[in-house]
Amino acid sequence: MNALSKLTSALVIAGAAAVSATSALAAPETYTVDSTHTFERFSYSHFGMSTQLSRFNKTTGTVVVDKAAKTAKVDIVIDTTSVDTGYDTFNGHIQGADFLDTAKFPTATFKSTKVRFDGDKPVAIDGDLTIKGVTKPVTLTVTNFVNMPHPMLKKDAIGADAHVVIKRSDFGAGKYAPNVGDDVTISVSLEAIKS
Template sequence: MRRFVRAIILLGMMTWGNVAHAETGIGREVYQFDQSHTNIMWFANHIGYSQSMGQFMDFDGEIILDHDQPEQSSVRVTINTASIMTGLPKFDAHLKSADFFDVEKHPTATFVSKEVTLLGDSKAKVKGEFTLLGHTKPLVLTVRLNKRGMDIQRNIHRTGFSVITTVKRSLWGMKSYLPFVGDEVKIKIEAEALIKQ
């Protein structure tokens, strides 16, 4: 449990201080996402036939883990909405249009944490505000710490976690093709973060 307190709030969810502090459990750690080992994926029902899926390729953020006061830990994530990718160029172009992400008017989506609650079993709930298409609404992430340890190649701490949540897109003003394209969109994040030097 102590290991979890040190790191899951690592996302608070989705960059925490000093390696010496990390080893003693004192103070704060600041992490940044390792984009080459992080995937932000979404899944949406397509008329009941299948789950369409895609991911965002460009994002940035900061995870602050406070060992002494876990409730003060936090996360901030900014996603470049134009980086959405399904592997189908025509579908990508449609998703970037005003029907969905309207990337010209709204080039980013953001999540900023407000509260972290430990659940046990290496899990936490991270409450925050998600901004999309100019609308800001509450969103809760369920976060699981997978591993925290020393990256022997870089000689700095690395932490990995899994995140799930569900977004009801109509609440953020994305109402095109309802109800044929599902309103509830599942978000799954597999992420790794490196301690900021």
């Protein structure tokens, strides 16, 4: 093998190794939602007198992140029967047919269609929100994102805060609007652990 052939072979091998290394770096990583530290809170105006705050206590799902490619996918399931207003009577009221109708629709879901990054951090998540069997496109604004080893679990983890404002009437849950506010702010606090 002459010098040119050896050089060509070396370049081909080096190129293949570089492609292989890049592929390994760009592999998507799956994070499983930590249900003990992930909550969706929602707030709305009550007769203009106060802002009512409630949350859902049970959330599952996954977040898939490709750090090199700066892409991600979010798939969340909220157990709407876990609504927590702080008052049992209201919990039952919100689960009724006029609002979440949890007897027919025990879950709400969010599935991302695009995650937008600024540098290494996601700043907005476009996706489809389904509540009470109605699906609408929404965009969550990400206000905080952290990727670090979990101090206790010793595994790679992510954390994020995000929010979006929806109209509950768009999802067939508009009873008493506008006296009870139609605009509902959903705030998401999420932690997920690498699977």
